[in-house]
Amino acid sequence: MRILQLHCDYVEYTPVKKEIKSAEDLDPQSKRFEEIVVAFVAVEESDNVDVAKRAITEISESMKKIGCSKLLLYPYAHLSSKLASPTTALLLLQDMEKNAQGLEVHRAPFGWTKSYKLQVKGHPLAENSKSITAGDEKEKDSSSNALKAESKIKSYWHILTPDGKLHEIDKFNFTKHQNLEVLAKYEAAKKRAVDEPPPHVKLMKKLAIADYEPASDAGNMRFYPNGRLMKSLIERYVTDKVMEYGGFEVETPIMYDSHHPSMESYFHRFPARQYSIDSEGKHLFLRFAACFGQFLMAKDFQLSYKNMPLRLYELTRYSFRREQSGELVGLRRLRAFTMPDCHAMCVDMDQAKEEFRKRFELSRDVIKGLGIESEDYEMAIRFTEEFYNENKSLIEEMVAKLGKPVLVEMWKERFFYFVLKWEFNYVDNLGKASALSTDQIDVENGKRYNIDFMDDTNKPLNPIILHNSPSGAIERVIYTLLEKAAKDQREGRKPMFPLWLAPTQVRLIPVKPEFLDYCEKLADKLTENDIRVDVDDRNESVGKSIRDAETEWIRYIIVIGEKEVNSTTLSIRDRKSKDPHNLSVEDFITSIREETKGKPFMRINMGRSVAKRPQIMV
RNA sequence: GCCUCGAUAGCUCAGCCUGGUAGAGCGAACGCCUCGUAAGCGUUAGGCCACGGGAUCGAAUCCCGUUCGAGGCUCCA
Incomplete structure (x- = not known):
């Protein structure tokens, strides 16, 4: 004091x-x-x-x-x-x-x-x-x-290894798990040692993905065509995956009346700061998650145990949290963000656990599809002591599947609405951790929101609810990809996006304007095959055009001249391999389609003509 | 909210300490070049130096205040 x-x-x-x-x-x-x-x-x-x-x-x-x-x-x-x-x-x-x-x-x-x-x-x-x-x-x-x-919510921190053993954090050997050590220190000690902006901030501007919007509130970003395209693709991908798993996509309002009885009680259990709006005597707040929208919807459904698990899904554009201004950096943490949010209402803990396993797989699959590998993230699991003692096998099974040690936070008594929660954390270039995928087992809100279903004896029961975001916020996925790229760059590798997310996949560069017609025809053909292609129709030297394409991280650069017009093969400069190689048009198309298989496609978002694009960032 | 830093051309920044007609690179416009795998050449246009005040013969530069932005701390009495 x-x-x-x-x-x-x-x-x-x-x-x-x-x-x-x-x-x-x-x-x-x-x-x-x-x-x-x-x-x-x-x-x-x-x-x-x-x-x-x-x-x-x-x-x-x-x-x-x-x-x-x-x-x-x-x-x-x-x-x-x-x-x-x-x-x-x-x-x-x-x-x-x-x-x-x-x-x-x-x-x-x-x-x-x-x-x-x-x-x-x-x-x-x-x-x-x-x-x-x-x-x-x-x-x-x-x-x-x-x-x-x-003191009731005092946390006990451990490391849980794939063999099911709990270790003291102080005694655990982190030599092979440096990011986990960063996460453990970050979480357990809440210690941070950062005083510079993370590298993705420069990249998001340079690649014309996103930028700050001074005329809005902090943490509300503008997204340029490239960024909007990437977001659309990621959103489509995650949504497809969730629907494949069995989610029903819904849409719920972005603002709610804070004096509505269902809201008042939830407020105390989720202490995020809100944006509020006063309108016609009502005090409205902007949603910070999709939970209550879906709960209020589920409450009005007529449910039987036969309908369960009921999986409701919404891609919230946006969710709003008025995070503290100092926490807002680039795309890591925002006040307005796009969150895929999927809830599963389950009849009992057994069904919840089974569903929980499925969603663990779903999340791992989604994250991998986004180009984030398991060595890029660290898992944290949080649970009450009671839940751990009764469900050791479930927890150990997850750690074994992940195949590496995870950070454990344990509470003596349940303080939050969940008994179990896990998340994948990306540890960035400055040692800051941010959560991507997450899932929780909620034993409280089924009752709080009066959601009930009839069991096989026609008795109403409240479901156990799982809260899952298979990817985490879409903006945060882009942040992760940019930070990963920055790391590649720093370590001497060429930075790039997964091919299916690249704003431009192929750039055609004519040696002289007379080859433009041929470029257009080739671009038509590639576009027909769901390939994002553009043509550098500016009157610049070939060297300059290639340099510009390289600084835009374009994966395939193809120069079109006499040789190409008079043959069926293309000389392809692939960002992944060093030397240019020759491929027929057909084979080239096949190779791209192979690599982007199973991923959504959208056409280029700034027009095919490079000359006609506005200069967004230098 | 507190602390630190910042605001000069469309962008990135120099100039400020030591006051004396506003600088560069990139980008843009125009012209030349017609080019084979990371920057071809030239010309031109672009600035109420964030805003307000002060001291000075004179301020982008010094002083005070305001606004906006970024980062850090603090879920903030």
Whole structure:
């Protein structure tokens, strides 16, 4: 706890507006006190009731020395960078107020922005600062309920290896698992050591994929034609995969009434910050996930155990979370993002577990199809101790399938709505981890949302609900691909996208304008075969055209001149191999179709003519 | 919210410390070149130096304030 104590001639303050949800309710009245000691107090994360008691004792002792018995406790966050949660802080402040014996104590409201004015006396003891921390002595039994609630969600971290053994993080040998170590430190210690923008930010601009939009809010990006194309393809791919698995695609509203009873209770269980909109007396908020839209829909379905598992799927464009401005970097974390969200309502835990396995496979398959290999991500599994003890085999089976150690977070008691959750985390070039695919077993919301189905004895039951995003946010997939490419680049490999996602797959470069006709015909033929091709019809030198194509990461570059026009083979410059090689048009088409098999196709999104494109980024 | 950095041509940036007519590269327009696997050549246009104030004979440059942006910290009293 940090305290700045000032002996004042007078102090006055006015509460201006509430800063946090849990702010105290009160009349925002101005107050003025004279001949008073003002104690600015910051409660820190390790503080407890004992610290509060010692603090108030120390304050009153020093007040005796200066002969003042009037005290104003003034909550003041800015004294520390390791603050306690607001709940705890308020509690301890109230404690201090109560335990101040022989003093006239006032307390400025907690959770409000306040304007204030004070005049500090000129004597040597008028200014004084203290720092009080929890000593070696054990926390006493008198800890408050809020503190107990906090310790309830204390996490126990481990590493689980494919042989089913749990290891202490400190004792685990991370030599062969450096990214897992980064993830473990990142999660368990919440430690980060980054002070530069991640490399994908430059790439997303240079490749004309996405950019910041200053006229919007932070974290709301603009996507240029290349970026929009990539997003469309990924969205189509993920949606196809989920439907193949059995998902029913639906669409639900992006804004909800925060005073609707189903919403109010959910709010407390999902503490993301929202965007809100006031309209015609209603307080609306923008959805931060597709959960409630689908739950409200499922509630109105007439369901029997025969319909289960019921898999509802929505690709939310967008979900909104008002993340803190400092967290928003490039495409890693956004305030508006596209999230594939698939819920499965299951009759019981057995069916939920079976479904859970299927979705684990689905997610692995989807991620792989997106060009993210298993060495690119690290898995984390989180569960309650009880669930682990009853379902060891399920958890061990998943780790065995992944074939490498995973990070484990275990809770003694269930605090969140799920009993089991896993996610794949990509660890980027700066050592930041972000979640891609994820799935959860939710044992709470079936009841909360009054979703019920009839079992085989015609008795209504609430389903267990799985929450899965097989790929994670679409924007984050692009971020991952760009960060991977940046790593390739740094390590001397040529960066590129998976062929099916490349904005341009093939570029034709005529040696002279007279070969343009031939290029057009060839481009027609490739387009007919679902290949994204464009033609560099600018009047530039061949060298310049090739250079530009290379900087756009175009996989196949084909120069068209006399030789090609008069033969059936093409000289193909393949970004993957060093030397140009010759192939017939047919074979070339076959090779591309082979590599992009099973993936969606869209035509080029900036027109075939390179000359007619606007210059988006240099 | 706090801290740090930034705002100069369409883009990326130099100039600022030490005040004295606004610079480069890329891009664009126009022209020449008609080219075989990573930048051919020339000419031209483009700027209220974010906004407001101050000191100065004189400010992109120094001082104060504002706005906007990026990054970091803090789920923030």
